[in-house]
Amino acid sequence: MxxxxxxxxxxxxxxxxxxxxxxxxxxxxxxxxxxxxxxxxxxxxxxxxxxxxxxxxxxxxxxxxxxxxxxxxxxxxxxxxxxxxxxxxxxxxxxxxxxxxxxxxxxxxxxxxxxxxxxxxxxxxxxxxGEAAALLENIGFNIANRLDLNAGSFRCYWPVAVENALEPYHISMVHPETLGMLELEAGSNEYLGRNSVWYAPLGNARVDKQLRSLKRHFAIDYGYEGYMSVYLFPFTMISSTFGYSYSLQHFLPAQDGQNTHFSSRLLGTHLANERAAQLLAPLFTSTAAINRKVFEEDHQVCQLVPKSSWSTAPLVFPAASEAKIEHFRQSCRDWLAARPGP
Ligand code: FES
Ligand SMILES: [Fe+2]
Missing domain, CATH: 2.102.10.10 (Rieske [2Fe-2S] iron-sulphur domain)
Incomplete structure (x- = not known):
């Protein structure tokens, strides 16, 4: 290892x-x-x-x-x-x-x-x-620019941060006032080789309605109407609410073998017109601020988990909402088993 x-x-x-x-x-x-x-x-x-x-x-x-x-x-x-x-x-x-x-x-x-x-x-x-390519193409064609870049160190081993990003089980506990406000439903997982996607409808009907009403301001031809989180094995996640903007995250191993180089970028999509740009500017500003808060909340809990708590072994107590962690660990085991050479 x-x-x-x-x-x-x-x-x-x-x-x-x-x-x-x-x-x-x-x-x-x-x-x-x-x-x-x-x-x-x-x-x-x-x-x-x-x-x-x-x-x-x-x-x-x-x-x-x-x-x-x-x-x-x-x-x-x-x-x-x-x-x-x-x-x-x-x-x-x-x-x-x-x-x-x-x-x-x-x-x-x-x-x-x-x-x-x-x-x-x-x-x-x-x-x-694999099949994640078509999804990425669709996302990519709708992206117009980068609105925010937030980079720093997570004081945890990178798979700890990846697994945290792969499970919604912690949301109500760790993000009650940020991501938790969406009241995401259980949704469904899709496995695309070693990559995976979680699609979750918004349980908060008021927020759902508000977000739907914004659609006319965007010139986009793709967007899951809910919360979507794409994992690209091994280090990358892309998440989005309604496809209005995308958060691209990297959880890269640090050279010290202990910590994680974390970065998240907020990528904006094509807007309908100049007026939409003015109208939506405060939304993107607040999305960037909320994302930063969410990742700080994640960092706080990830640093509670020492490197020795992680392994590629199956979870002893897997929740249904932790299925993507099982898939990630299986991918790690498969990758290790398939490695060429000594
Ligand atoms: S010019 Fe780059 S090291 Fe000398
Ligand atoms: Fe989180």
């Missing part, structure tokens, strides 16, 4: 971003992974993913979570632009061939408008996603 986290990362495709999160040349997004940083960068319209390390002496090129700027190393000024590395004072390097300098880039593939990054994935992207 020692290299479980790193191998899961190396051997899967990971949803890095939506096309509309990095629309402008110079846009970048940084994720922290069990193998170090991963940066997606818009290089004059072409997206690339790399390890965030300068080819000169390995300084980190970007240190914000997201933003816009040239891919220029702040140490000696090496710059990556339009597919090439530009070296200042090139005459200093008479004894070596700096034209061989490259970024350490990763493989990319698209599922609709979602960009996936892979280091050494075991399968092709669509094979890994």
């Amino acid at each position: 020692k290299d479980f986290d790193a191998r899961l990362f190396r051997e899967h495709w990971h949803l890095a971003c939506h096309r509309n999160e990095l629309p402008v040349p110079g846009d970048y997004l940084r994720m922290q992974t069990p193998l170090g940083d991963l940066v997606v960068f818009n290089d004059s319209g072409e997206l690339l993913a790399f390890d965030n390390l300068c080819p000169h002496r390995g300084a980190r090129m970007f240190d914000g979570e997201a933003g816009n700027g040239p891919a220029t190393c702040r140490y000696h000024g090496w710059t990556y632009d339009k597919g090439r590395v530009i070296v200042p004072m090139a005459e200093e390097f008479a004894g070596c061939d700096t034209s061989r300098a490259r970024l350490n880039t990763y493989r990319l593939d698209w599922c609709g408008d979602f960009l996936f990054v892979g280091i050494a994935p075991r399968m092709a992207l669509y094979e890994q996603l």
Whole structure:
């Protein structure tokens, strides 16, 4: 199990971003992974993913979570632009061939408008996603922009955070004034290979009616009319209420083998018109604030669970609402059993 986290990362495709999160040349997004940083960068319209390390002496090129700027190393000024590395004072390097300098880039593939990054994935992207691919395509075509980005550390081992996100059993206890307000019904689970989806109608009739009345302000052609939570094995979740916005979450193992690099992004969808944008701005502001509160509430309980409380073994006392945890653990066991090599 020692290299479980790193191998899961190396051997899967990971949803890095939506096309509309990095629309402008110079846009970048940084994720922290069990193998170090991963940066997606818009290089004059072409997206690339790399390890965030300068080819000169390995300084980190970007240190914000997201933003816009040239891919220029702040140490000696090496710059990556339009597919090439530009070296200042090139005459200093008479004894070596700096034209061989490259970024350490990763493989990319698209599922609709979602960009996936892979280091050494075991399968092709669509094979890994299975039937979840069609769902992701539908979601992706409706996303317009990123409205919020919230990144930080969860003081728990990553499967603890993933399992928390996979079960609604804790909602009334942990989120009574946030997610609990929706009074989500038991709903149903759908298993798509190692990925899974929970569809839950809203039990709160007043909120349900309010949300339905907003539909005319959106220019979307997909959206589950209730609460939907998609899990992409191993580290990613996407949740949404009515498909009006999507919360994209990553629970990435930290390099220390103990903690979790958590991030959540609020992705906005296409709106009907300018007036809708003005009208809905307060809704999105409050959605971003509520999401931040929900994840803080989750963090508070996740840090109560030590790493030693987690294993891939079936739960001793599984609730019906914890079925997706059983599926996740089965997926971990299957993945471990199928691993190639020694
Ligand atoms: S380490 Fe980046 S330019 Fe020297
Ligand atoms: Fe939660």
